[in-house]
Amino acid sequence: MAQRMSNLFLRTLRENPSDAELPGHQLLVRAGYVRRAAPGIYTWLPLGLKVLRKVEAIVREEMEAIGGQELSFPALLPREPYEATGRWEEYGPNLFRLADRKGVDMLLGPTHEEMFTVTVKDMFSSYKELPTILFQIQTKYRDEARPRAGLLRGREFIMKDSYSFDHTPEGLEENYLKHRGAYVKIFDRLGFEYVAVHADSGAMGGSASEEFLAVSPHGEDTFVRSPGGFAANVEAVVVPQAEPIEVTAGAAHVEDTPDTPTIDTLVAALNAKHPRTDGREWAAADTLKNVLVMLVHPDGTREPLAIGVPGDREVDAKRLEAQVSPADVEAFEEKDFATFPMLAKGYIGPGVLAESNSSGIRYLLDPSIAEGSAWVTGADEPGKHVIDLVHGRDFTADGTIQAAQIKEGDPAPDGSGPLTLARGIEMGHIFQLGTKYAEALGLKVLDENGKLVTVTMGSYGIGVSRAVAAIAESNLDELGLIWPRHIAPFDVHVVATGKDASVYEQAEKVVADLEAQGLDVLYDDRPKVSPGVKFKDAELIGVPTIVVLGRGLADGVVEVKDRRSGDKRDVPLAELTQAVVTDVRG
RNA sequence: CGGGGUAUGGCGCAGCUUGGUAGCGCGUCCGCUUUGGGAGCGGAAGGCCGCAGGUUCGAAUCCUGUUACCCCGACCA
Incomplete structure (x- = not known):
């Protein structure tokens, strides 16, 4: 059924909320996609949830395409596994901790390495059951010292995390590459400029590690690029050791x-x-x-x-x-x-x-x-x-030590020329975790020789709710949001203008025809709302194709607007459905 | 944790300097008019002015304390 604006749980705001800073975030709030519930914690309103579900679906599809199996761990977790790996302490104040009525310590999961590891340990005991890729799309909690930028850095956020389990380094490498391929496909589909950079695997341990950054001046990460295609997070840039030079200086x-x-x-x-x-x-x-x-x-x-x-x-x-x-x-x-x-x-x-x-x-x-x-x-x-x-x-x-600031123009490690610096938002991170968690939690399987070997793991994350924010930040103009087609909450936004009942009757038919073609339609049927308001709302909400019924009906034509380009064209009623289907499906 | 700023109706803000009936715009509700670019007129609902003390005949306004939020930095798979 088409979603009628008269019945949509939505309130658009004419002015920017005072606590929003980034343009995309301002628009997500103004257009009624999300609303702040507490610092760093957001409510997904119907429009926002539709977008979130679409992003999730893309991530899910590509994870399943590499053989990942979805499961879902609780967000509310027991302390013990986190005690075993030391993270109950290490995570410090960033961990949301609570106690149940008996005083037993619990936590809201900031990430789920422990649960994946423990669960695989409970269920598997042979190398024959490997390799395995498990993933979940789940709400995570981190009590950030300073949440900011709306959905980009929240205290509650949605993440896809997956883990691969192997008993050989070769298997790990293979699963890592599978994930890399899946990530490229996912980010190609999401609709923002991104770059895969060499990353530092940091406290998580492990060796090979890459980050997928959405290129944005609002990003919190700085990365470098070379003319030869080398790209790395500044944290991971390795400045080469300078060759000894002849001493020309006099005595100190x-x-x-x-x-x-x-x-x-x-x-x-x-x-x-x-x-x-x-x-x-x-x-x-x-x-x-x-x-x-x-x-x-x-x-x-x-x-x-x-x-x-x-x-x-x-x-x-x-x-x-x-x-x-x-x-x-x-x-x-x-x-x-x-x-x-x-x-x-x-x-x-x-x-x-x-x-x-x-x-x-x-x-x-x-x-x-x-x-x-x-x-x-x-x-x-x-x-x-x-x-x-x-x-x-x-x-x-x-x-x-590799600790000096990297500057624009520094020579690139690959020797291809000067480095350029840019900012990015970390959207995904893949790395070969190795045996850190398997070791700590005793995840071992019997190998071909009947010997116990520690399972080696890969860890792969994507910020799903953050992706919604990143898409919004890179798809907007002064009028509002402009969703990529496969992310948009609806395929087409039908606007009926004027007070003449015949317009609404005609609009009902148009909506029904579009739905019959399988399109998801948002229909602005509000009878007493002026055309200007409807146009502003449509532009703010950002459905990529807008169909306007009104004064053109006298000549048998309907206006079809492309939200992104702003192009408008009049289409005869008889050709409308086909024209819109073509626009939507490409 | 350092620096800066703000707390007044659903949203955005004024009022505070110089204490005296709590205001404006948007939104919401009712009526009439209006219908291709955030309409007009008339009416209405809605606020312990963040919280706690204090000064005062009287505090949104002055004083003290406190809390929360926002921004920059620190921090942060």
Whole structure:
């Protein structure tokens, strides 16, 4: 049955809600698709639910096409499996915890690795039952410190998560590639620009890992692309180790550089008081900045770490976190400086850093810092810097770390040219998890030789509700949403205008004919609503084809509008159904 | 957790400086008119002004405290 606007549970808003920021999210609220119930928690109204179901259907189809079997775990989970893997503790405040009436700890599932693993363990005991792909499309809960951007980062959200189970690395690889193929098909169908990037597998462990990012300036992830087609999340970019260069600098010498605690002030002072002899000016890139952070390991122990990067770069917090995971990174505070009196804040240099020096603090360098290169850096005394300090000659570090900020124009790891930076929204993540959870929960099967082997797993996620938001963000104009056809809540939006009863009678026939062709029709039958309101609502709601019955009927024609292009054409009544079917089905 | 901002009817906002009957637009309901670009006129319903204390004859408004929400950052498969 066609959905009549007179009977649709919908209220469109003329003005943007004050708590919505992103254009797509504003429109989803204004057009009556979703409504905020609590911070980061949204109600799916009828229109929104129809869209969500369509996205789910696409994901489900492609998962089934690679042999995935759907199941559904509870959202409300027992503590025990999460205790066994350590995540009851590790997840920290992001985990929604609750207790039942007997005081037994429960949680709302933030992700379901444990449940999949435990369930497969309960049911399988032989390699003959592998490989298996299981998936669910399910509501997840994470008590994010700061939910934002509507559906893009909520505390309740819908995710497809699947897991593959194999007893050999080859099997895992194969399932990983199957998922990769399915993901390409899914994202090709969803209707936003996306890019698959190399990712950091981070705290989840595992090796091969790729993220599918929706390209968007509103994204929270930064990724790089090279002219040669290399693409990676900045967290996963590996800066190559610079080749040693010939030492050309003279002997290192300490100079007075009063009041130069920052790179900017240092560079200015150098150019004023200690100009270079080769004719060019000092630049931030000539300086070596030594940044101190405090690592907090999962067992609670704290370890200071010094990172040396060229002065024209920051330490990228996300890259650093990815490198030191599972440890957390905290700021190096005044009280920490107090315990290391040899550290002169603002003038810290390699002279006291490294495990073999007075501070004993582990000192890691950015790999772009070549052996033989000369630097201006802190002399470990307030108001003093050392010039021409040469890496390998005058100082050494304990190793290197991939933590420096990546900049637009940096050379690409594949050697194809300069990197470009862009932002993206993480829509999917696939990675080879390996045995982390199987090990922790004892998921083993008997192999061909009758020996117990730990099952190796792959983990694959897609943000389903986030996908709805991403589609909205990339399919809109100043008038409203513009859904891709296979995502739209309806195939066609029929608008009857005017007060003449014959228009509505004709519209009923048109609607019936379109439905007879199998189309899903939204019919604006509201009798006392002015045409302008109906047009605005239709544009806001964003069904891709809009059929308008009104004044043209006198000449036997009906207007067919393409929402995306704005093109309008008059079609004779007799040809209308066929014309619309052609538009909708391509 | 740091910084900034806001809490007044379903939505968007004004009023607060200088205390004195709680207002506007949109939406909703009734009537008449109107019907190709968010209609007009007339009528109506709907608000413990976030919460708690305090000052005052009197507090949306002043004072103290508190909570919530939004934005930026930190954080975040």
